[in-house]
Amino acid sequence: MATLELSLEDEAGARRARRGRRLGMLFWFAIGWMVLVFAVAIFADLLPLPSPTDMDMLERRAPFSVEHWLGTDGLGRDELSRLIYGARISLIVGLCAPVIGVTIGGALGMLAGYFRGRFESLVVGSMDVLLAFPPLILALAVTAFLGQSIFNLTCILGVLGIPAFMRVARASTLTLARREFVIAAQALGASHARILLRELLPNVLLPLLAFFLLGVAVTIVVEGALSFLGLGVPPPISSWGSMIGEGRESLDVAPRLAFIPAIAMFLTVLAFNLIGDTMRALTDPRQGAL
Amino acid sequence: MSDTLLSVEDAVVDLPTPRGNLRAVDHVDLAVGAGKTLGIVGESGCGKTMLSRTILQLLPKKAKLSGRVMFDGQDLLKLPPEKLRKLRGRSLAVVFQDPMTSLNPVLTIGTQLIETIQEHLELDLAKARQRSVELLAAVGIPAPEQRLTQYPHQLSGGMRQRVAIAIALSCEPKLLIADEPTTALDVTIQAQILDLLAREQQRRHMAMILITHDLGVVAGRADEVAVMYAGRVVERAPTPALFKQMRMPYTEALLAALPKLDAAPHTPLPAISGRPPDPTRPLKGCSFSPRCRYATERCSTEKPSLVAAETPEHLYACFHPIAARVPA
């Protein structure tokens, strides 16, 4: 029976691989969309775009035209330009905040998983306190007291991500620390730093990276929510969230003002989720095979 | 045989796997008479469990099955699902190997017994409850009344297997399939469970298929024994005839692999060398030939068929049966 069951599991694995290849097109579409969003965000200044903050009160909520490809918003600002500059904000916050989370959370998780003991209890305990706040409430409170700025927003969203990254890093470290190659390194008298950096880090990095992409998706959503409420990025800087928030006011006359940034945001979040999920599926069996 | 209860005729089970087709059951013929016991013996992975699932029609969805499984005059393969369901648990019952996993952890013992009884017998809740208590008592569970409200994890492994047996017996089945019923249990409990099965079988005049990897288990309990290897039945004989003169080298090796009480301390067990063949890469010749110490050229090129030799009841598939050859 044992051999039979084994081969049935093999089959499930192969089916997953086959589905991976079938998902291929969607996956490459996600990559393509991300490349596009990154490219326009990085080169926004070089593109022949009108300023995203220049108002033209005579051309409020103008429809699509050669001059304004996606029309103008309620204050006569070019929608396409705002969309592209908004992508910048979403990406800057969306990438920087998880970098904070993955650096601090990853380091804490690895140290906690490696050294165990009182340090681990302390780390896990303080994360429990952070998790005791509903994330959005904490983000709102901090930006309210600290003041609205992109820097503050990035920092608080980064801190909010720490517990999750800590858990992933700690869980991977806990399993890895019991593996032969770590025990062998310890027996050979390698220093803690060497084991952590040379033996453990390369193996913890992959699951962290997959999780990082999912973290980007979540951060973009939370940033969007805060900006939507007018409590994220301070105006007149455009962010997808604030654009949707402003577009809500004219849902009856110009629904596209809300829906265009909404579609951009949905596609971006979906792309990060898709790539992150695919990467996680790819790293999982590797974990088992180590 | 006129009183044949179950007959498996030329059953073939193929499981598609990424490494190719896996033939789990390879042209198997078996028969069990009413009230008789058939022992099926073989190593792990030889297809015993797949064979039992074939009889129960509980194969994985992707499995392809051909042949016939005649039970009580009906071909189970052609039976509509609803009729099959009415048969299962009613006249065809099973006890699985591991009582730790075969009972639902979040349902009480009582629920799991009563639901079976009420599914098949026209009994109201009070009567079904009463019957459950009697069944638990019959399988040797103390304080059966209290057990009904308990959950599986509150019982020991042996007790759980007794519950599983009570469930199997609950509707007076005509055939009980016991699939390695003692493998997961402590040695001291094993004999009790086997004796319980034998006792209940006689009392209820029920047929039984006893699946095991242990020749010792079937020795005193089965009327007939079928030895399986790599999905095939390689030797089949009435139990006394088999133990008097086994013909297939594999059966001999299985018997030799059993620890003996009268052996001197520290005698190494003669384990069967090698592993069963990869079931997705069938051999041209006899599947056992790579591991068989009597194998010759012919064994690896030609597949021996299961034939009767001296007596019509004793069948084996071997070119070089034991005792019919010059001792090596």
Added chain:
Amino acid sequence: MLFFVARRLFYLIPVLIAVSVLTFVIASLLPGDLAYVILGDQATPENVAALRHDMGLDQPIWLRYFGWLWHILQGDFGRSFRTGQTVLQAVSDRVPVSFELMIFAELIGLAIGVPLAIACAAKAGSAFDRFMTGSAFGMLSVPTFLSAILLIYLFAVELRWLPATGYVPFTEDPPANLRFMVLPSLTLALAEWPGIMRVLRSDMIAALQEDYIALAKAKGLKPSRILFVHALKPSSLTLVTITGINIGRLIGGAVIVESIFALPGIGRLLVGAIYTRDLIILQGVVLLVAAGFVLMNFIVDLLYAVLDPRIRHGHA
């Protein structure tokens, strides 16, 4: 069981203390001074100094913390310097609205997610299963405020079936209350069902592979009984876990949804306090919401223990 409750309760105390410290620290992040915020245009150095002294702002931070905590332990969470309402009064006025919203949302989410999960698990790998799994994955990428906009556009602007904003208490006019609650709850539920469906589906697929399911089939039980009793009951524990995990997101979602649909709940109180810089209310609401969140998680833990016979009998 009693030991389990006691241990969890004991763990609750340090967490609640830490939550109060963190809330206080966040409130102290305020650049400048609360006195300036309160006095606004009338801020002269003398006024500020006097108010600082009245409020104890001239004391060291740890003293202020203990003073604050002392008041809280006596049930005094402070008073809005804008409306004069106490924090406790403001919160208790709005809690029923938020609870109604969250409960409706979770119920709708379960009503969509659970049947879909069961249907998908029963036909795992089928076209229906793949379509629903894909849709759930897509839905996970739709932020709450997006689905809110979409639903408002569809049902309030285009079809004009339901009101986009507004609220009437249930006690005053139940049908009107429900009409106002449909879109907000549905919005939140749209974020809830994909998670519920995905987790429950994979859990049930795993359960359906178990030996006890094979035995249930071998016992000749009806397929519906196997699916709903033998496979779903073990997975119901998972449902409790998901619901517990969802609470945090539900609270966050409620803040957004209440703001969009103008429901007078805790979330709107919080956002309103931020807009008007009513910092005492803000601090009190954050503390109460966090404490409530901790307590809800505690209750979910207990519920889990009550439902799982293995934990109940001290086996796990």
